Amino acid sequence: MRSKVPKDVTIEDTIVGPLTGKQFLWLLGGGVLLLILYQFFDFSLFIIVAILVIGIVSAFAFYRPYNQSLVSFLGHIIIYGTKGKQYIWKRGKRQFNPKDKNKEEAEIIITKKKFPDKKVERIANMLDADGEQKMSDQQFFNSATQNKESSSDNLTVQPKNITKEETANSIGARLRNKNRNQ
Numbered sequence: 001m002r003s004k005v006p007k008d009v010t011i012e013d014t015i016v017g018p019l020t021g022k023q024f025l026w027l028l029g030g031g032v033l034l035l036i037l038y039q040f041f042d043f044s045l046f047i048i049v050a051i052l053v054i055g056i057v058s059a060f061a062f063y064r065p066y067n068q069s070l071v072s073f074l075g076h077i078i079i080y081g082t083k084g085k086q087y088i089w090k091r092g093k094r095q096f097n098p099k100d101k102n103k104e105e106a107e108i109i110i111t112k113k114k115f116p117d118k119k120v121e122r123i124a125n126m127l128d129a130d131g132e133q134k135m136s137d138q139q140f141f142n143s144a145t146q147n148k149e150s151s152s153d154n155l156t157v158q159p160k161n162i163t164k165e166e167t168a169n170s171i172g173a174r175l176r177n178k179n180r181n182q
Helices: 021-040 043-062 070-082 117-128 137-150 164-181
Strands: 014-016
Touching: 014 021, 021 043, 043 070
Parallel strands: none
Antiparallel strands: none
């Protein structure tokens, strides 16, 4: 059995003429409230109150700030106003001098974390290599000779004339393969 799928599921269905269910209920509630107010107030005061009630009910029924109902918008405002704020970025510790009476005049001390030079260099190399660790030519040669000595096969390598780009590409490929295997 096939059923129709609406093109835009964010739009509410109209139930009573051009009104959605929520709009109809808001207007119905406003009408009931106006009938109750008509019983309690004299006519001149009722007109003033009725204008206010019609404006408020119409806003709740039809006004949609930031594509959400006015009820949820006001709820978000209340939650934002009452909920504590979380500050994420704090650069350093602030220490105030107790002798200063004004916090604006207080001395601010920012602590910095020191890294060893080798660690910074290693991180910089990793960033340059898009997350892959780079090896210097000497490190690569040392690891290649260690692997050759540890292997049981006696293979001889014939040198050939290659360019620097080919050498860099082959070293990079070997490093990537080696890192993937580990």
